[in-house]
Structure formats: C-alpha cells, structure tokens
Amino acid sequence: MNAALKNLIQNEPASKLRDWLALNPTVEVAEELSHLDSGDQALAFRLLRKDKAMAVFEALDTEHQRTLLEGLREERVRELVEALPADDRARLFDEMPAKVVARIQQGLSREERDATARLLGYPAGSAGRVMLPVVTTVSAEQTREEALARLSGQSERGGELAVLPVTDGSRRLLGTVSLADLVTAERGAVLSDLFTEDTYSVSAYEDQEAAARLIQEADLLALPVLDNENRLLGMITVDDAMEILESEATEDAYRSGGAEPIRRPYMAVTVFGLARSRAVWLLLLIVAAVLTVNVLEFFEDTLESMVVLALFIPLLIDTGGNAGSQAASAMIRALAVGEVRFADLPRILWREARVGVLLGAMLAAVGFPVASIFYGTDIGLIIALTLLFICLWASAIGGILPLVASKLRIDPAVFSAPVITTVADATGLIIYFLIATAVLSDDLAMALPMIGG
C-alpha cells in the first residue's frame, strides 16, 4: 500500500488511479496525498468524486490544504474553502498570503464571509480565532424531551454538539450539558438538574494553546468561548485542540534541533526554505562559538607546551553539552506541560546540581583510570576533575536557562541542545584549562587565585 498513489500516478492509466481513489477510505487518501508534491496532489485530487473530495480536503492538515490549493483553479479553491467550517477556514487563511485570502473571501457567500471575518477579527493565536461561531444552545427549563424535539432537524457540524451550552435569554453561559448525559437521562428529566454549572470557559482573547491544554486536562469535548460580558460566542472543539497541541509540539521539535519552526510539511518546503529556517540559528551559534576560539587563544601558551591537552577538547565539551541538553530538554518539556514554574527555580537548581555531581562523579570514576593508563595520572586527574565540574555546571545552566526564558516570555524551547551546547562549551573550556593549570603547576597555591578570579 505504501507509496501506492505516487506509483499509480507515474506508471498507471488514469482509470486505475480513479478506482484507487474511490475505493480507499478518506483518511487513507488524505494520508497518501500528503506525500505528494503540489502538482501531483492537484492531479489526483481532480479525479476524486465531489463529495469525497470535500471530505478529503477537510481531513488534511491546514498545511497540506494550503499546498493542495496552490495547484488548483481559483473556482475550485473557492468551492473547497466555502465548504470548510468557519474555524478551519480562519486557520487556513492565517497560513495564506493576504492577497490570495482577499480574493477568495470575495467569492464566498455573504454569510460565510461574515463568519470568517468575525473570527479573523480576533488576534492570531487567540481562542476566538479557532472557535466554531454558531452553536446550538439549550435552556435550563427544558425537559429532556423538549430539548431532543428542538434539536431534531437541526443540521450542524457534529463536533461541537457533543456538548451543548446552556444559556439564559441574553446568551449568557449558565453551564454545559453533554449530549450523552442528556440522552441517557430519565424521561422527563429537566435540564436544570442535568447540566454542570461548575463548567470551564475561556475568553475569546485568551491564548489558544492554554484553551487547548484545558480541553486536554479536563477531558472536555468542547470548551465555550465567551465575550467580556460572559455571553457565548462559540465553542472550541476537541479536534481543534488536538491540532493546536500538535502544531505546538512540532514547533518545539524544530526548536529542539536549533532551527526556526517551518509551518509546512517537510516535503512541501523548498530547499531554500529549509536552509532559511536554519540559517539564522546556525549563524548566531557560530558567532557565539567564536568565544571558544577566544578562550583557547587565552590559554594558547598552556596548549602549546602541552599539546596533549588539545586531544580531549572535543570529548570534554561534548560531554558538557550533552549533560546540559539532558537537563534542558527535561525542563522544556516540564514547562510545556505545566509541571514546573519559574517559582520552582531554586529547587530545580538544587536538584540539577546534585544530578550533575552524580553524573560527573560517575564519568570521573570511569575516566580517571582509563586516562591515567594512557596519558599518566596528571592528565587522568585533570580529565576526571573537569568531567565532574563540567557536568555540574552544564546540568545547572541546562536546568535554569529554560526557566529564565519562560519568565522573560520567550519560548523556553529556544534553549535547545545546540544552544545549550554552545553556551556550555566556552565555559567548559575555561573550567578545563583552569583545572589543567592548577594540576600541572607544581605550586598549587599559585594557581588558586586564578580559579578564584
């Protein structure tokens, strides 16, 4: 089955391609489409039956929707975009050039255009931007049977209906009732006895990631979105929450490698696009790495008289970088899921310092005998002590820098392994040469003031 569609397009008659598209389920077709480039996507897409094409289009991620649209005629684009729910459409528009959006908007029906415009009126990244605006509500006085009778014949997208908001006469939110609770209630039950008053809601201006995480943590199927007067504006559904958290995780994954996130599928980005997303960080990091050249220049005399010290530079700075990355990645994740906060900084520093000492002591215990055998006990001692102090130092800064970033409202994920490595390297080299100078100096007392400085 794998790569089947690509093969069909390249080697088989169109009739076979059409049959494959008709026979396979929507998600399978969407999945296969997403592996094609824009041109092939459009080719295959044109052979789908109209209703299935709509379903496949809806099943694609926002990023893949955008790639596909690039290969289609404007008329077709308008049709597909019109059929999308308003929240998905707003998200798609966010990803497209403003000019294209304006042209598509003009082609939409007045009602759909207004619905999208309302969503786009909220700031990017806000809860209002991703809510489903028109929502069926029920009132607290209705009985199970009255509510069910009123719902019959209403055709709305299923997702948000898994939870019904209960409102008063002026659309103020009183609570929510799940369809499941409504349906399984005893005959004649009144909604005021069924609905949950202690319900969650967010303001339209709240961060959409916070809303998505609330949906996840409270196991909600939909979350009401309110205006400043507690009036219901819409609902964020659980499938939107999953997509928000997913793209957040993708962002973090890119950052963890020291690159800017790309908001498109890997295969859909040009080579130039990929290079651009990495160039800035790579340049910044190399500028920071010039510090290591300066440190080594400062110790060039020591290095010249003991070239053997140069042999261990990569090993020692790698180890420091690794210990720092381990601490930073644990901390970035703990911050992302809300397990730690800035106020925990002292406890985290103390924890990571101890972890660093444990790890450093372990490495020193292995490194001392091995290095002593091959290079003598002086070198063995230098390596062992450096490993100990580098692990301590790197774990501590790896644990703390993401916390500091979060306090400064910078994404903690920018303190990725590459960034931590580069930061730890220059300082690690200083540690190394200070220890080397101290150990190699016959008169230890002479070296001590240097360490203190």
Place this chain on the structure above:
Amino acid sequence: MNAALKNLIQNEPASKLRDWLALNPTVEVAEELSHLDSGDQALAFRLLRKDKAMAVFEALDTEHQRTLLEGLREERVRELVEALPADDRARLFDEMPAKVVARIQQGLSREERDATARLLGYPAGSAGRVMLPVVTTVSAEQTREEALARLSGQSERGGELAVLPVTDGSRRLLGTVSLADLVTAERGAVLSDLFTEDTYSVSAYEDQEAAARLIQEADLLALPVLDNENRLLGMITVDDAMEILESEATEDAYRSGGAEPIRRPYMAVTVFGLARSRAVWLLLLIVAAVLTVNVLEFFEDTLESMVVLALFIPLLIDTGGNAGSQAASAMIRALAVGEVRFADLPRILWREARVGVLLGAMLAAVGFPVASIFYGTDIGLIIALTLLFICLWASAIGGILPLVASKLRIDPAVFSAPVITTVADATGLIIYFLIATAVLSDDLAMALPMIGG
C-alpha cells in the same frame, strides 16, 4: 493564584486550605496538586469533599495519580481506584509495582476486577489495553425515537457515548453513528440511513499510538476496537488518544536531549532517578567521543606544528553538530507525524545535501574573510572549506540516520542532537585535518591521494 496551594499548606490554618479546595474548580485543584510532593498532595487531598476528591483524582494524569496514591491509606486507594473507568485503571496499574496492583485488585468488586483483568490481558502498548470495554450499542433497524428511548436511563460514562457503534446480533461492527447525528436527525429517521458504514476501527492488538493518531487525523470522538472476527470489544475515546499522544511527545522530548524518558512528572522523580535516566546515554556518548581523541592523536604531529589549528576545533565541531541536529530534529518530527517514510530516503538525502551546501557556503562566506584577517588566508581557506564540507556531511547524516532507525524499528528519536553531535564530531575532525593538510602542503598533488583514501 500561582503556588497558592503550597503557600496555604505551609503558612495558613487548615480551614483556609479546605475552603480553597472547595471553592476552586476541579482542574485548578488537580493542577495545583500536581506541583506538590507526595506528602503534601495527600494532606490536601484528604481535605477534599468525597465526590470532588473522586473528580480531582480522575482529572490527574496517570503519573500524578500514582504519586498521590503513594501518600494515601490502602482503604482510600482502593476506593479511588475502584471509581476509575476500567481503561484509566488499567493504565494506572501499568505504572505501579505488580505487588501493589495485586493487593488493590483483591479489594475491587468482582465485576471491576474482571473488567481490568480483561484489559490487562492485552499486551502493553496495544489498543486493547486502553479501550473502554463495556459500550452501549444500537442496531441499524431502530428509528431515532426507538434508539433514544432505549438510551434513556442508561448510565455510562459520557465520553464514549459521543459515538455509538452500530452492531448486528452477534456484536459484529456495522458502522458508527454520532450522538449528534442521531439527535439532530428528523423524527422517525431510521438508523440504517444515519450511520456511517465506511467507519474506522482497529484490532485490539494494534499499537495504541497508531490508534491515537487515527483518532487525531480522522477527527474522531471514539474509535471502535475489534477482535479477530470483527466483533466489538470496546472503544478508545478521544481523551485517551490525547493522553497517549501527549506521553509519546514527552518521550520524544526526553530522547531529543539524549536521555531515557522518565514516566513520572519531573518534580516527582528523585535525584537518583533523574541521574539514572541520563547516565546510560551520557556514558555511551562519552565512549563514542573517545573516537575524537583517537582522530586527534592520529593528527597530533600536524597539531603540534600548528597549534593554531586547535583553536578552531570547538567552533568547527559545534557547527557540524548543530547542522546535523537541525536536520535530524526535522526528520524525527516528520517521521512522528507520518510525513516521510523510509522509501523517501534518496529524495531526503538529496534535499539535505543541498541544504547543507547552502548553509555551509553561507558560513564559509562569512568565515573566510574574518579568519583570513586574524590568522592569514591559509587558515581562512581551511576554515571556510571545512565549514562547507562539515555542513554538507552533517546535514546528510542528520537527515538519514533517523530514517534508518525507523527502518530498523528503533525509535528515530534516539538520534537526538547529542547523538548526532557525537557522531558528527569524529568525522568532522577528519574532514578538518584532511583539508588542513591539503591546504598547508606546498604540493597540493601530494595531499590528494590522502583525501581519496
């Protein structure tokens, strides 16, 4: 509000603590509890009203549930565990020592014990392990009104009821109908006209991550789980899917820093536990880094006659490691969300090689003049060429190694930034010294056979 609970516990009378716990919503309480250590958690938990305590317990992650239980009396533990849905209970048991599980199991009612035992009969990580076993079904001949009448008075957990499985007389799955579609259908509509036949389902033995991703991609509220004869065993709900994907993302985050994932909240792990999760990788990486010592030893004569070459070692290997990490993190993420496959390897190699050349050329263009001014054009040329080839090489292996891992059924995330860095370092040094030897040799022709070898 932040850190409010910790402060209350330490500084305020118990009555204030009790009021805070009663007034704040369930998720808020659960959130605050998860920042406390096991002892304080138990203290606060005991002051919750019984029904709220149950709700808070359910709202906690599996990891936090486990931490909390460690501080409670056995009688209380049994009560809380009994009230959990069977799927959540099975997941909790997965995380607890077998002895404790056996003791708790004995205290459960026969029915609950059987339900859990059935789930635990499926392999760890399988879909069967996380499904909700008992599910209300409807049959295709029923009308909207008949189905609604039958559902009235049935009390089951709400989540799975958002979607009803349609089965035949022998529990074979015919399709599914969402409660929303059922409720909004016209009066008298027959289910056979309402339900979707082209429905998704998984086998109980399928990987639970694949099931969760299907739920996400197809925007499902629940996914039927079947036995080998297509009979319905249970449903996986969207909230379970979110938790599965979340813990998968956490695993990847730890791996990305070069550590083994810890299955507990950061603050709940002991310092020894943290050190253990990092020690193996740190040791493996330092053993691999010994290669860099060997490479440098091989070139020790060159290094001795030109100590200035040592100054650039950290900068050059950092850059290689960074370029490799950037490529690897993009690839690990693309694999995780199913955007690329092993069959794409040649295309990815070609893409990453070009990205590497672009990035390397950019860095060389900056590096050549700067290094030439301070250290002469020979060094400038060496640095520039090394940057170019190191970026090419590191991007290529960073892009490919995760793909190879996935082919070998190893988690691609093990090719984290630290691992890529270490792999790229030894090879990067070889590139550096070969280029240095070639450039510094008066007779370029003499050096060429060395590069070839």
